Amino acid sequence: xxxxxxxxxxxxxxxxxxxxxxxxxxxxxxxxxxxxxxxxxxxxxxxxxxxxxxxxxxxxxxxxxxxxxxxxxxxxxxxxxxxxxxxxxxxxxxxxxxxxxxxxxxxxxxxxxxxxxxxxxxxxxxxxxxxxxxxxxxxxxxxxxxxxx
Numbered sequence: 001x002x003x004x005x006x007x008x009x010x011x012x013x014x015x016x017x018x019x020x021x022x023x024x025x026x027x028x029x030x031x032x033x034x035x036x037x038x039x040x041x042x043x044x045x046x047x048x049x050x051x052x053x054x055x056x057x058x059x060x061x062x063x064x065x066x067x068x069x070x071x072x073x074x075x076x077x078x079x080x081x082x083x084x085x086x087x088x089x090x091x092x093x094x095x096x097x098x099x100x101x102x103x104x105x106x107x108x109x110x111x112x113x114x115x116x117x118x119x120x121x122x123x124x125x126x127x128x129x130x131x132x133x134x135x136x137x138x139x140x141x142x143x144x145x146x147x148x149x
Contacts, residue, residue, distance in 0.1 A: 104141070108137070111137075112137060115130045115133050115137070119131060119134075
């Protein structure tokens with residue numbers, strides 16, 4: 001019986017040994033080689049893994065973008081709050097400056113002038129006492145030195 005496709009050496013040896021044992025070994029039908037099916041399976045698994053990696057990369061990028069948006073939103077809110085606080089503090093400062101004339105009455109102005117004159121005294125104790133009283137006066141008004149001068 002002539003064969004159209006050549007037999008491999010391994011198949012010839014297998015058939016020879018089977019005949020020696022008295023077994024009739026049918027020829028294998030041609031089909032995909034085991035290496036081909038294993039290779040195809042590996043390629044399919046590789047394609048699945050690549051698709052999974054691409055999906056995870058896209059998910060990670062989406063998560064990063066969402067985190068960036070959340071951070072930028074929280075940063076924006078924090079900056080707005082800080083700006084409001086600064087503006088509020090600046091408003092309070094301007095308000096104090098505008099009302100400083102009304103905050104210091106006539107007798108207090110005279111007392112402050114006398115205390116400032118005492119700062120030029122020759123006696124250290126008198127200078128120190130005057131400075132302490134001026135500082136106490138400034139704190140009672142609740143103003144900074146820049147506002148008072």
